[in-house]
Amino acid sequence: VSRIAVLTSGGDSPGMNAAIRAVVRTGNYYGLEVYGIMRGYQGLLEDDIYRMDNRSVANIIQRGGTILKTARCKEFRTPEGRKKAYDNLKARNIDGLVIIGGDGSFRGAVEFSREFDIACIGLAGTIDKDIQGTDFTIGFDTAVNTAVQAIDKIRDTMDAHDRIFIIEVMGRDAGYIALHSGIATGAENILIPEQKTDIEALVASLQEKERRKKLVNLIVVAEGDEFGGANEVARVIKERMPQAEARVAILGHIQRGGAPTCLDRLIASRMGYHAVECLIQGRRNVFVGIMNNKMNYVPLEKVGKKKGTINEEWMKIVKILAS
Numbered sequence: 001v002s003r004i005a006v007l008t009s010g011g012d013s014p015g016m017n018a019a020i021r022a023v024v025r026t027g028n029y030y031g032l033e034v035y036g037i038m039r040g041y042q043g044l045l046e047d048d049i050y051r052m053d054n055r056s057v058a059n060i061i062q063r064g065g066t067i068l069k070t071a072r073c074k075e076f077r078t079p080e081g082r083k084k085a086y087d088n089l090k091a092r093n094i095d096g097l098v099i100i101g102g103d104g105s106f107r108g109a110v111e112f113s114r115e116f117d118i119a120c121i122g123l124a125g126t127i128d129k130d131i132q133g134t135d136f137t138i139g140f141d142t143a144v145n146t147a148v149q150a151i152d153k154i155r156d157t158m159d160a161h162d163r164i165f166i167i168e169v170m171g172r173d174a175g176y177i178a179l180h181s182g183i184a185t186g187a188e189n190i191l192i193p194e195q196k197t198d199i200e201a202l203v204a205s206l207q208e209k210e211r212r213k214k215l216v217n218l219i220v221v222a223e224g225d226e227f228g229g230a231n232e233v234a235r236v237i238k239e240r241m242p243q244a245e246a247r248v249a250i251l252g253h254i255q256r257g258g259a260p261t262c263l264d265r266l267i268a269s270r271m272g273y274h275a276v277e278c279l280i281q282g283r284r285n286v287f288v289g290i291m292n293n294k295m296n297y298v299p300l301e302k303v304g305k306k307k308g309t310i311n312e313e314w315m316k317i318v319k320i321l322a323s
């Protein structure tokens with residue numbers, strides 16, 4: 001490869017900027033021409049592509065969001081759309097593409113590389129951590145630390161008033177944010193999409209704690225928990241325990257923003273560097289993850305959502321430590 005481009009796609013996540021910076025600076029270090037594509041595949045279709053030098057990524061390593069912006073793009077799902085995208089790359093002789101996004105973005109890249117001669121490299125940029133082939137995804141550590149800070153604050157007021165608090169964190173398909181932030185804040189219960197929510201057992205445990213005069217109870221719920229999120233859980237608790245003060249807080253999009261943590265900046269920098277190394281070494285259509293602190297390369301078409309990896313032992317720890 002001699003000319004490469006980078007884009008961010010799907011939901012944004014803190015640390016994407018650090019990854020863009022790493023791709024741009026590594027590419028320039030090796031004498032490649034590096035281009036940035038605005039708004040993911042949408043900008044690729046619309047030819048919103050510009051040259052990036054080292055200065056264009058100055059002072060962004062600490063910023064949340066993505067300077068390249070991100071989008072979802074229906075047209076890229078069609079062969080005609082992808083043809084347009086290819087023509088725009090071809091016109092600039094760009095033959096390597098780094099895609100920072102989630103598994104949907106990788107599926108798009110797989111289609112694209114099947115049809116056209118473009119080497120695609122995927123980096124996991126998602127706060128959900130639910131991507132196979134990597135222990136870390138760019139943004140998870142920041143999101144979970146934001147959730148922990150917010151829950152700590154709510155816990156102070158909860159404690160002052162003897163309340164049950166039901167806090168909803170992000171995670172439509174994955175419970176990692178809920179599980180990690182819940183254990184780190186001493187939650188009594190953690191409800192995640194990967195496990196059936198036994199609401200009767202939950203109410204029974206709250207009633208038992210009430211009898212023991214343990215009135216402060218923190219329940220962390222992933223938005224995609226099969227019971228339907230924090231409001232639904234609160235409704236049932238209030239039905240069964242009308243005397244209890246149960247409040248809901250939905251943390252929402254604050255979890256996506258903010259300055260990336262040291263860990264997210266570090267893994268984004270390593271992954272971005274290795275993405276360019278891959279292109280230079282002639283690797284095509286691979287995903288660059290980190291496992292057991294080593295780079296892990298997986299064919300892009302084999303990378304999907306991580307499923308069912310929630311550790312039973314962790315749930316046992318939650319139960320024991322909250323008693």
Ligand code: ATP
Pocket residue numbers: 009010011012041071072073074075076077078101102103104105106107108109111126
């Ligand atoms: P997040 O995990 O944050 O949702 P994602 O990368 O999974 O990120 P998606 O919306 O699923 O987000 O995908 C991003 C974009 O990738 C889509 O808008 C579309 O342009 C492209 N894409 C997804 N799946 C395909 C596919 N099967 N074929 C072609 N393009 C696709």
